[in-house]
Amino acid sequence: MIKKSVSVLLICDAKQHDEIKTTLDDARIDICFNLHWSGSLSEGLEILNNTAIDVVLLVLALLDSYGTSGLTQIRDSNPDVPVVVMVETSDAAVITKAVQNGGQDVLVKQEVTGNALARSLLFAIERQRIVQKLQTASLVDELTGLYNRRGFMNFASHYVQVSRRSRKGMLLFYADLDNMKFINDNFGHQAGDQAIVATTLILKSIFRGSDIIARIGGDEFVVLVVDTTLAFAPKILGRLREKEKDSIQPYPLSLSVGFAYYDPENPCTIQELLVKADKYMYENKRTKRNEMQESTILDVN
Incomplete structure (x- = not known):
């Protein structure tokens, strides 16, 4: 029987590495721990960036990672990547601080057994x-698999910072699915859901994988296009x-769209960008309604 393998990055000095390896070898557990050792924090970070690591075991006695x-x-x-912290002292303040800073577990070195260490990892x-x-569940829309409003705001705020540093512009598109009430009333709410999914597929086919597509409301979508120009x-x-013309739905599928440009030379917040794009989207929707009314009058005449 092949044992399950777990890749562990051990950040500690050489003596501690030997002691911890011996302790893990004593564990009576059907798991194979593959240890990657680093004698310094800087080297450990480099290993993390270049190697698939399941969990980190950090010993806080290291000079360049102390505290x-x-x-x-x-x-x-x-x-x-989860981090388990091993400390030399049972001082409650040290342990509490380690947990507050993201440690999944804190072990006191003198109290650790092989089984306890293995279970902790x-x-x-x-x-x-x-x-x-x-x-993931809190950031993703269940129906479409796109980011929801919270997910979009998290990632978009990050990209605003990136754009400021790189001096590369972004475009924010705000789209609203037209005639959603008509679809629900005449074809049923299941058809309404299908229209939402069909819109999702259209947006995915148009935009790049690096762009952020989100459903932020019932029939409202936003897309942040990174590294682009107006x-x-x-x-x-x-x-x-x-794509709208190619739609094969039993009802007209169209989007009212507005967009706003993020200029890194004149930065703004992602919320301000949303307000601008939303304004232009409603102007587009109003124009389409007026055109439809004029077309109807012409048909009657």
Whole structure:
């Protein structure tokens, strides 16, 4: 029978590495722990960036990671990798600080047994998996699989900072699915859901994988296009109109769209950008309604 393998990054000095390895070898558990050792925090961060690691075991006695600043650096650079902290003292203040800074568990070195250490590492991995699942659930729209408003705001705020540093512009498109009430009233709410999903597929076919697409309301979508210029906007709108024509739904599927440009030379918040794009979207919707009314009058005449 092949044992399950767990990749552990051990950040400590050489003597501690030998002691911890011996302790894990004594564990009576059907798991194979593959140890990657680093004698310094800087080297450990490099290993994390280049190697698939399941869990980090950080010993706080290291000179360049002493205190919880080393733990903070690990969590900031690799938030998806759980960290178990081992300390030399049972001081409650030290242990509390380590937990507050993101440690999944804190072990006192003198009290650790092989089984206890193995369980701590495995439980840290499982807890991190649960946390990631909950985070994903809170950021993703269930019907479409797109980001929801919270997910969009989290990622978009990050990209605003990136744009400021890189001096590269962004476009924010705000789209509203037209005639949603008509679809629900005449074809049923299941058809309404299908229209939402069909819109999602259209947006995914138009925009790049690096762009952030989100459903932020019942029939409202936003897309943040990164690393682009204002001249790109008409091309996107042209593609969208072509996709609308190709729709095979039993009802007209169309979007009212507005957009706003993020200029890193004249920065604004993501909320301000949303307000601008939303304003232009409603202007587009109003124009389409007026055109439809004029068309109806002409048909009657």
